[in-house]
Amino acid sequence: MIRKARARLVASLSLLTVEVVLMGGVFVASALLFFYLTRVVFAASSVQFDTWAFVRLDALRAAWPLLTPVVQALTFFASLPWLVAAGIGLPLLLRYWGHRHEAAEVFGAVAGASLLNQLLKTYFNRLRPDSALIVQGGLSFPSGHAMIGLALYGCLAWILWRHRRHPVWGLLLLLFALLIGITRVYLHVHYATDVVAGFAGALLWLILLRGIFQFKNRREKREGNR
Template identity: 65%
Template sequence: MKTFLSRVVDRLSFLTAEAVVLVLVFLGAFASFFYLIRVVFVAHSVALDTWAFRQLDALRQTAPGLTDWVQGITFFASAPFLFATAILLPAGLAWRRHRREALEVFLAIVGASALNQALKVYFHRVRPESALVQQLGLSFPSGHSMIGMALYGCLAWLLWRHGRHPAWAALLVLWVVAIGLTRIYLHVHYATDVLAGFAAGLVWLILLRTALRIWWREKQVLEASEEK
């Protein structure tokens, strides 16, 4: 009996800690996104964007061979890659009977993509004129950063939740940060676009996870009541 109670207490404390962390991250990401809106569209400040371009331009001049690697890294949040991933990865997870995870990954990509396009149309910020490669579409927030955060953040969370390879979860987060930096390096996005993309991606990911968790819990309660 004591063992059972201790397990229940441990589980509840974990859920409480998890909920607190999610709320804090959500509020931080939400506040950061609106702060960046103020910086870009109200204050019209370019200080951060100019500084970031200057730093990465200096890096490119020091190591010109890095550009090929940057273009390779940025591909892993490109539209063709994300389209294929949104189909193949959930299909593979479902085939291995991880249906919940498959749905979560699919909605993370598709939902973030739709939200990103809506935000871009609303804010209608033009891309930098100094872009090193041709890139269509609008600039704020960065799609690579936002959808990449949703995808790789979702995968990192799933790895962490299942207690498998937490180091890989951390590496996935660092990977999406690297993808965001490539967008600034190539001058296809401003630094504020990238930071806003990270923030919006986190907001979407937390909202999605919360909604799915509530839905699954209600589904389990409904199925249990039907069995009775």
Template identity: 60%
Template sequence: MNKLLTRLLTLFTFLVLEVGVLLLVFLSSLAAFFYLTRVVFVQHSTELDQWGFAHMDQLRAAAPGLTPWVIGVTFFGSAPFLVAAGLLIPAALAWQKKKREALEVFWAVAGAAILNQLFKTHFHRLRPDTALFPQLGLSFPSGHAMIGTALYGCLAWLLWRHRRHPLWAVALLLWAVLIGGTRIYLHVHYTTDVLAGFVAGLAWLMLLRSGLHLWWKS
């Protein structure tokens, strides 16, 4: 009986801690997103955006051969790649009898993509006119940053949870950050677009994780 009570208490403590962490990260991400919307659309501040462009321009001037590599990296946050990953990775997981993980990855990508389009339509911010190459669509928040954070963040969580590979999980998160940085480098997004994409993608992941957790428990 004592062992059973101890296990139940441990499980309860873990669940409370997990929900608390998810809630804290979600609220922090939400607050950061709304702060960025205030900076961009209320204060009309361009200081952060110009700072980001200036540093990336210095990097491009110092290493001209870096641009083709940047274009290659940014592909892994593009719509064709994300659509393929959002379908093929869940299919592979489902084939391995990991239906929960498949569902989680699918909705991480699909939900982030839907929310990103809703946000872009609502805020209707035009892209920078200094872009290195033409880019269709609106600017705020960055889809590469938001959907990339959702995809790679979800994969990082699954790797850490099931495979216990924290280094690979960290590498995936850094990869998502790098993809977001390429958008500033190429001038196809403002710095605030990319930061908003990061925190919006993270907020969606926390919301999705909490919702699926409650659904599976029920």
């Protein structure tokens, strides 16, 4: 019994160490990427990457004009109405199904990313491209669709992976979030740098959120064992 308990403890600690190292590496890489993009956009005023992305996606739109309605439908799944519905409805469903911690994680992912995105947009105050194919208000950097969308779908993917439930669905959710980000450049409502910065911001927030909930869960366990 003691050997089995020790083996389980060692296995758990090794997994925890791998997770901490991995999450720490992603956090640092995301922070560096976000900082680099701010220098490219606001210090160097470089438009090379943004122009390249517009040219490539414009060529795709010209070659496949029927793709535009599909893109417009896809981009809806990170729009404000959808995110409000998902950010409230999914936590309520998860809580109803008995997943209290997961419900709080999803709500925190959407609400926190939304608040952080607005703060960053206000601070950087970048205007949207003047060549947008659809009417879109607000500021541009970082992309809210990319940032909040990845926060939502990334959180759901993490929950599925953590519970060993259909990991393929988790990967598809991440791919879905990436595609939504690309739609914003396709529609010219965001620059490519806005979208990449949004992805980086989402990863930063998700890792911070994961750390907050881990700390909270450990404290609850310690209090429960007293």
